[in-house]
């Protein structure tokens with residue numbers, strides 16, 4: 001169980017993650033959505049103890065009751081791979097170009113599980129089968145450049161699963177992939193989480209993927225978690241103006257086609273995300289919000305219970 | 321891909337020098353220690369291709385044996401200094417903080433310390449020998465490789481696959497060994513080639529001063545110093561070893577430059 005209590009990550013005056021309070025229980029499947037720069041990756045990295053060296057981290061984080069606030073690299077090393085693992089966004093650059101992918105997957109098995117080289121290789125083969133790698137024996141001996149994007153992502157999933165983590169963080173696992181493979185990787189992650197009873201933190205731009213893979217959702221904007229709740233409820237009936245913008249700007253729930261060679265981005269909301277340092281001290285969304293109230297920019301809205309779902313917005317506070 | 325000219329010329333010169341050195345292990349035209357005072361200062365002929373020296377020894381045999389000596393000293397020195405330096409650079413980059421600062425400050429001091437002075441100190445304490453020449457040259461290589469390895473390693477540390485390795489629970493030493501080292505091999509090998517040229521020159525200088533290999537084992541540097549007193553009588557005795565030194569130093573220098581050009585596209589674009 002991962003418990004964040006008012007966890008903040010800042011770079012000087014720029015707050016990349018602001019007082020995030022969140023509990024991830026065994027088997028939870030939580031989607032994290034929000035525009036670029038809203039702090040999704042920072043949330044994932046914080047759960048790995050891998051916030052950048054330049055960042056100041058405040059607040060509390062406990063993992064299965066163990067206090068990890070301010071824990072050193074050695075303490076985190078014991079948790080990584082076994083308690084929490086992460087899949088990075090870009091499957092090409094997340095694999096060492098000069099190392100056979102089988103060796104990369106075998107590394108944590110030797111180090112954390114104490115397996116011999118032969119045992120680790122055998123286990124890596126099992127993992128390749130589990131993640132649906134075509135021709136797994138041959139793939140173990142290949143280098144990343146010999147594989148397709150989808151295959152590389154499967155390697156990274158196998159690597160993350162190696163030591164049977166309690167929580168798998170997938171940071172935009174499909175963004176860098178071709179459209180035809182996205183659905184399969186999304187379903188694979190959901191199925192693996194289900195079969196293994198593993199919690200999943202699924203960070204994505206792709207609302208359709210989040211809808212398929214998760215049961216709960218957290219919407220982030222400007223470093224804040226602005227809305228939380230069951231995935232179907234939030235997607236069907238968003239409470240927060242930002243979430244509404246996010247969903248409303250989406251023309252069609254079907255996967256979007258590539259635009260002039262670019263991968264589909266999250267639907268656009270009028271205005272742009274301000275630079276971190278320029279964000280209002282109150283609600284981060286003020287300035288872009290269509291229903292903004294006078295005190296929004298200065299007073300931070302509290303997270304309100306809307307009957308099993310939560311949102312932080314002054315407009316939801318009856319009459320306030 | 322078009323190979324740069326410096327790479328080609330360097331490779332040819334290096335192949336010649338290495339070939340001569342390797343051949344001398346198996347065969348030289350004559351025994352290079354064989355004195356023959358009745359045949360001193362012989363002109364080149366079918367038997368003595370480049371003639372003989374002031375003691376009647378065959379020059380070709382001495383030069384090829386000298387090549388072997390030079391290569392052996394340079395190889396041992398660069399391997400020794402390069403391994404220690406690279407390990408220190410990797411360690412500095414892996415640990416960071418004050419450890420990194422300390423290692424790099426020590427490297428700066430080592431960098432500023434003249435190799436020749438160090439060799440003379442070693443010779444003064446332990447006596448002149450081939451081993452001490454190797455140690456002195458290895459010593460100057462440590463800070464050079466520490467710098468190169470650290471700079472390259474710090475770049476690799478920012479790569480996403482290193483983050484992925486950290487996320488997989490590898491500690492910094494495992495990451496350094498399995499992920500950083502293979503990815504800094506290119507700049508380290510380029511540097512090794514260049515330092516090989518520097519080492520050949522340093523070995524020649526030390527031998528010239530009598531601080532390197534001791535007689536009877538022939539070296540280019542000592543041939544040069546012995547020929548110096550005979551400059552008017554037999555200038556060729558100085559010219560041949562001099563040319564050998566130039567060819568070897570230039571060969572490795574150009575090869576190193578050429579390798580850098582093909583392995584580091586960023587530098588090519590800046591040209």
Ligand SMILES: Nc1ncnc2c1ncn2[C@@H]1O[C@H](COP(=O)(O)OP(=O)(O)O)[C@@H](O)[C@H]1O
Pocket residue numbers: 011014015016034035036037038039040041042043052054276
């Ligand atoms: N090393 C850093 N120094 C300063 N700011 C950073 C650093 N890393 C990330 N940030 C900032 O933190 C914010 C959140 O980034 P991120 O978590 O990557 O967003 P997301 O994953 O939602 O796109 C961004 O505005 C980014 O500019």
Ligand code: SF4
Pocket residue numbers: 240241242283284285286287289290291292293296297301312313314315316
């Ligand atoms: S708090 Fe104000 S600015 Fe923020 S989302 Fe609600 S209404 Fe809009």
Ligand SMILES: [Mg+2]
Pocket residue numbers: 037040041042171
């Ligand atoms: Mg991100």
